[in-house]
Amino acid sequence: MKIAFYGSSILSSYWNGAATYYRGLLRALAAHGHDITFYEPDAYGRQENRDIDPPDWCRVVVYAATPQAAGAAVAEAADADVVVKASGVGYADDWLLGAVLDAAQPQAVKIFWDVDAPATLAELHADPGHPGHAALLRLDAVLTYGGGDPVAEAYRRLGAAECVPIYNALDPSTHHPVAADQRFAAALGFLGNRLPDREARVEQFFLEPAARLPDATFLLGGSGWGDRPLPENVRHIGHVGTRDHNAFNVTPKAVLNINRASMAETGFSPPTRVFEAAGAGACLITDEWPGIDLFLKPGEEVLVARDGRDVVDLMAGLDDERAARIGRAALAHVLKDHTYEQRAVLVDALLHRHAGAKRERASA
Incomplete structure (x- = not known):
């Protein structure tokens, strides 16, 4: 499947604790045959502090933190089979979620991937008018990198059709024993x-x-x-x-x-x-x-x-x-x-399940 993933940064871990998570999961998903493009804003000095080169398993699009550049990046969601908006992108987050959902084709699988569920849920509970409430009703699933059953149940009570924890894990190709320094x-x-x-x-x-x-x-x-x-x-x-x-x-x-x-x-x-x-x-x-x-x-x-x-x-x-x-x-x-390959098996099955259900509904 062609996946458009909108996140904080895959190229830099600078003020970006999700970098290892994104890298491990998306590398493993690419090995399952997915064609992934990661969209990240040029924000918080991350591009000046990159710690990996653009990978061969994922196309990376860095866009300026301006409405025009973000709009151009969002428009590319129309070509994807799966559209993912992560939490904590770092530029116009609330607007970006709605814009990505608007741009996605009707049959695309639409995912919100929450890498800080406690903070997101606190915002939603504190503000009944938060745009995230309406967005939840348009999503096929919410994935989180933690929180277990309490977080999944909280999201379901707020209207999410499905919430599945996809926990952090290990990528043995990048994190492994080395000599002391x-x-x-x-x-x-x-x-x-x-x-x-x-x-x-x-x-x-x-x-x-x-x-x-x-x-x-x-x-x-x-x-x-x-x-x-x-x-x-x-x-x-x-x-x-x-x-x-x-x-x-x-x-x-x-x-x-x-x-x-x-x-x-x-x-x-x-x-x-x-x-x-x-x-x-x-x-x-x-x-x-x-x-x-x-x-x-x-x-x-x-x-x-x-x-x-x-x-x-x-x-x-x-x-x-x-x-x-x-x-x-x-x-x-x-x-x-607890490897990212094992986590990717779960995500791959979820994406195919939702894509298949959409095809069945379209042909009914």
């Missing part, structure tokens, strides 16, 4: 941009433990932390491109995942970092959230912390041998059960 040497590493919905949790799970363990080195990667006072043993290295994620994950004794507050409360929302770390064979410590055991086994494949004191205790009891054992177990599990 002393640029990233530390006892504990955390990689994440500074966001209002996460900063307090970074303070609790990362900065407070660093202050309690002054003899250990803590490594902080990600954008936005430059003007934030940090403990002396925290080394901030700024944005880390995806090509360096494997080395960042395997070099410290352990790496930390900290969900945004809304994601942690919703649960069933493993971020890309979980699978990147597991795919590299890293020892991962994650904050606690409902559903973690659906993806990794606590205590054996991942260490789970309820608060910063737990992080301190986990680090105190973690030697190199145990860290390596946890990393190996996590890698084996995600390779077996």
